[in-house]
Amino acid sequence: xxxxxxxxxxxxxxxxxxxxxxxxxxxxxxxxxxxxxxxxxxxxxxxxxxxxxxxxxxxxxxxxxxxxxxxxxxxxxxxxxxxxxxxxxxxxxxxxxxxxxxxxxx
Amino acid sequence: xxxxxxxxxxxxxxxxxxxxxxxxxxxxxxxxxxxxxxxxxxxxxxxxxxxxxxxxxxxxxxxxxxxxxxxxxxxxxxxxxxxxxxxxxxxxxxxxxxxxxxxxxxxxxxxxxxxxxxxx
Numbered sequence: 223x224x225x226x227x228x229x230x231x232x233x234x235x236x237x238x239x240x241x242x243x244x245x246x247x248x249x250x251x252x253x254x255x256x257x258x259x260x261x262x263x264x265x266x267x268x269x270x271x272x273x274x275x276x277x278x279x280x281x282x283x284x285x286x287x288x289x290x291x292x293x294x295x296x297x298x299x300x301x302x303x304x305x306x307x308x309x310x311x312x313x314x315x316x317x318x319x320x321x322x323x324x325x326x327x328x
Numbered sequence: 329x330x331x332x333x334x335x336x337x338x339x340x341x342x343x344x345x346x347x348x349x350x351x352x353x354x355x356x357x358x359x360x361x362x363x364x365x366x367x368x369x370x371x372x373x374x375x376x377x378x379x380x381x382x383x384x385x386x387x388x389x390x391x392x393x394x395x396x397x398x399x400x401x402x403x404x405x406x407x408x409x410x411x412x413x414x415x416x417x418x419x420x421x422x423x424x425x426x427x428x429x430x431x432x433x434x435x436x437x438x439x440x441x442x443x444x445x446x447x448x
Binding site for chain 2: 223226254256264265266267268271272277309311313316317318319320321322323
């Protein structure tokens with residue numbers, strides 16, 4: 223299985239801050255990397271697919287980058303509704319695996 | 329608008345079979361792949377397996393010997409059965425559409441999730 227390592231596991235930030243979350247994979251996966259947002263008690267929501275493509279309806283303050291083994295999710299200006307846990311997921315090979323999550327707190 | 333809703337018992341005894349159903353609305357279930365994932369307390373998401381519109385399945389090797397995913401197109405539902413459960417199978421179980429997106433294999437949308445507790 224491809225192992226996923228996210229960092230940090232949690233972070234504290236303020237509204238308006240620029241936030242960067244990193245995901246590293248245990249083997250090269252090209253751009254087969256997706257990002258999800260999960261609010262407490264809710265279903266995960268797809269934000270970014272193929273490392274840098276926006277899902278429809280996702281605000282432009284979210285962006286993704288990277289290829290190979292290192293990937294980044296950036297929130298350019300944190301908004302109150304962005305406080306949540308973010309997960310990366312590799313889609314290169316089955317079984318599809320997720321990172322352990324990054325909790326973004328106030 | 330595509331919506332998914334999980335249903336099933338919230339409490340299962342050890343060694344018994346966990347059975348959940350996902351009801352799909354807003355889209356034909358016959359046109360997509362459908363997956364189950366779970367999230368144990370304090371742990372990351374774990375993909376369990378999927379069923380395609382042709383009925384083919386693919387399971388996580390870690391659970392393959394105990395998992396069956398099936399689909400009932402007449403009811404727009406797909407189901408999960410997990411046999412011989414233990415307290416380690418206690419988790420919130422999610423259904424989702426996918427993998428989709430060609431080779432990019434994302435999951436979207438997801439159901440709200442249902443907590444299943446396995447009692448010893």
